[in-house]
Amino acid sequence: MGFGRKRKVVPFKSAGELDAMEAAGAVVGRALVAVKEHAKPGVSTLELDEVAESVIRDAGAVPSFLGYHGFTGSICSSVNEVVVHGIPSSAVVLGEGDLVSIDCGAILDGWHGDSAWTFGIGEVIEADARLSEATRLSMEAGIAAMVPGNRLTDVSWAIEQGTHAAEKAHGRSYGIVDGYGGHGIGREMHMEPFLANEGAPGKGPELVVGSTLAIEPMLTLGTYETDVLGDGWTVVTTDGSRSAHWEHTVAVTEDGPRILTLRP
Template sequence: MRVAGLLTGRTLEMLRGEVRAGVTTGQLDALAEDFIRSGGGVPNFQLVPGYVNTLCTSVNDEIVHGIPGDRVLRDGDLLSIDCGAEVDGWNGDSAITLVVGGDEAGDPAAVRLNDVTRRSLWAGLAALRPDGDLNDIGGAVEDSITDDARADGVDYGIVQDYTGHAIGEHMHLPPNVPNYREPGRRPRTPVGTTLAIEPMVTLGDQANHVLPDEWTVATDDGAVASHWEHTVALTERGLWVLTALDGGEAELTARGAPFGPLD
């Protein structure tokens, strides 16, 4: 899974350098497919029935599952790029959100939303522990967003209809991994757990709908959204973020979480 995760992470890093005003989301998709296949992988989004693209590219008020095409990016757009690769039957899944043209080109509230979402992802990753449960993760994500909302005086919306998931020999496996606490007993997280944790946060109400293309999810109120994701493994040594190029060492150690790569 580390091999698939690294290929996914390196694809996203390549795309960071290609995002600029005037580029279409379809062009980014073509670049990603070539990069993954040249790296010995298969774009695993294409293995989802009915989906033919390598990426999901969601812009501004689109939360997730945006279909790449002829949309031309503009400076200031908030762009989520969700990407996955399968190598030798094992899967990686990761997403980043960035401002086209750099943060200086974006609306300050959208830039802050993006930072809040990224921070909540790492809070959730750092909360995964042996013999814990999924509420450890969802609660950490929720608390991180709630604390930032209180500090910013903004009501950030935590998307409830879409969640993270387990991952391994298939990209999507049970159980789902919500970004908030749920009542009752939740699935445990023993050593060997591999999850894709992916908070989705809006600058307004989290209510959303699916567009007529039957894939793209957008906010009802037109507010912008941010989406970040990493695939993580809970090893005997600690946490290993399989889609982070450094394995997550810098972010995890900064939060006091154990970094536990197997290589």
């Protein structure tokens, strides 16, 4: 028998399975839009969590974050210097000018959708608005690299190049948060492979038609370094600088990248 090495690929789904993932992703998109509409000065992140959970459950889906390794929310609500994994709380009340990142996941018929976006409460300063824009553009650069034949780190490199392009356009530098990134997704929320948000291209498993990844850059106005607070979840910038987080679940198709977490 032969000992030929099978080429490694990023796990892929059939066309029907991608449709099922898109249905889950659409629930996430609706939940995020509902949360943003509800987010005003004086509103707590716990209230936002309740909005998201009701949208998800009304759709016949289940919040994937709730109970995940003991997490108590249906969203991660990360305000200002919180990068990711902020726990919804009645004690965290939104104020004018806050920069809020909302990450949300849902399971529908066993398939996962995972998406995040960052927005300001009321009027935000230009630096914060640009930080969010830079993060979104980095995500979009990564999404554009989701084509057959690319390797995993081609996506990482594309995300990083998107960040550098935004830095050039904005005339400033951004911190690329170290140690966090995207991931495979399907019948579980977090699957192999891990997707870094920076690095050299041309390495790792190959993208094939049907490969799915959650693409999620996180940028800061300062450091790339983070600490985890005593609650074991909340990730904050070590210098207190503000941060932004954007994420979509994306599939590789013959016709280019397909975003599975579209927002209404």
